[in-house]
Amino acid sequence: MQSNHIIVANHVSKVFTDPVDFRVLDDISLTVDKGEFVVLVGPSGSGKTTLMYALSTLDTEYEGTITVDGTDIASLSPNQLAQFRNSTIGFVFQFHYLLPDFTVLDNVSLPAIKAGVWSADEIEERAMKNLQLLGVADQARKRSSRLSGGQQQRVAIARALMNNPKILFGDEPTGNLDSKNTSMVLDILRDLKAEFNQTILMVTHDLQFAERADRVIAIRDGRIVNHE
């Protein structure tokens, strides 16, 4: 196992038992390297989201082993898991999931506040820097629910980057955006990868995405069907 692997999944399977037994992940093994931009594609219902939740430590109920940044996820207690997510992983979801009654700045600050490493001033500074990076610094003091969809998604990315995550996960982050906003988000992800060597794992239906990724993993019926 090379040290360059930041995610290692070994024979991961998962069965949903409700309403009937259904093998949603079937013996999946994969690795993701540091600084790699990997895209997960596949037909609807093939298990992409399920796999991403497992790889990103949100879901811990599966067979097999997943190691992220050298840590076996299954060995962590719920509190350790929360701590691990806070420091190591950033999320962007299809629906932006900003806290609607808070300002943009507050939303972006939340992961850093939880980390408890920086002072209030440092956190604000970092937050503004990230918002700037994503071109939404001018919205910082607005309530997040006032922003457009594309702006909200960029704020969500800024938030995901707050604690310098080792991996940025996304589940169809552009699924809800028009083509202009989609390509803007894509450009941003590309830049993150190019400038900061950010490891990125995205689930998508979007072929544009696939074109710009380092690697595309295709899934069908819970199995990996190709490695490019």
Place this chain on the structure above:
Amino acid sequence: MSSPLRSNALVKIAWVHLVSKKRQTIVAMLGVMFGVTVFIFQAGLLTGLQNYFIEKTVNTTAHIHIYNELRAERPHVLDNVRAYDSTWKVVRNQKPRDEERRLRNGYQILRVLEQDPRVEGVAPYLGLQGIVRFGTAQQAATLAGVDILREDQLFRVRENLIDGDMLRMQTIPNGIILGSGLADKLGVQVDDNLAIISSKGVVLDMKIVAISKTGITAQDNTRAYITIRNAQRLLQQSGTYITDINIRLRDVNAAQTIAAEYQSRYQYRAEDWVAANANIFGVFRIQNITITFVIISILVVSGFGIFNILMTIIYEKMPDIAILKAMGYRNRDISTIFVIESLVIGVTGGLLGLLLGFIASVIMSSIPLNIQGFVSVQFLTINFNPVFYLVAFGFALLSTAIAGYFPARKASRFDPVEIIRSR
């Protein structure tokens, strides 16, 4: 684990939740407030009244009262006559004999009791019914033959005098102290002369030396103090005749045990003050139970109010909870948010309730009422015991905590995956 920044963030989230549900939050707070207000007001009013009554009654009831209990069933005088055959014997109208009420060796018992270190004071008593006459006005009265200094030691006679001088009972042979109601009905004042007449037909001329007002209507309307010697004269009895001994103890709460001890030692009925007022305390107990139930049910209802609003917030803010968990907030952090919310409601409602309960009590206690009933009261005596305020606030917090605990736990156990998926 709890950096101030992080707890600030949790407080802020809680605050934003509450503000986003302003109206429901206020209703929940009002529920708690109402519960606490009613608690304080009712408890203050009720115990204030009860305490006033107990104070009045206890100050006029001996801690222990020794007397000769007349039995309703007396053995028939003919029971032992010709009991061996079935001869008919008839004696109608067998009367209780007068001297049965007498405490034999009453003064000796009194002196022994005085030596008991647990006893603070002992007072002999000889009471009778009589008529008080002033010119053509006459009133039935309970003539209480007492040793006025001892009586004062037990029942604070002097404190209740509204006119005159108690000590003249000692300096003149025929002094009498009238209850205020009795004096009013007769239309007499201090230094007036009047006559008292007993059922034996004895008439004594008396001089009013003082007028007393205890606040207990029944007593003020009928009682008159005279000396024991005069009471004995009215009953045509010798100088050792007394019917009752009243005792004041150093420790009121020991009354029951000491009374039992005296009763078995002297073979006379020795009744402690609790037993003497058992029916009143029974009423109080029922009052207290009722009011406790009312208060508890109000607090339970206000608890449901809090529970309700928290559940509403939780279901509405599920996505917030999910995303907070995804970014690394722990279950504990999530439940803290909702515990804070319930505490904000409970503490705010509770404090408002304390304030309102206090204000209501103050207003109530300053309204002149002049009730003339069981006891005469000018103002409602409301009990401002701080314990009520503490207990009311404690209960508010308790019902809040219970009402907040379950929603908070539920929120903290949400699976973020399910929430994010279901969007």
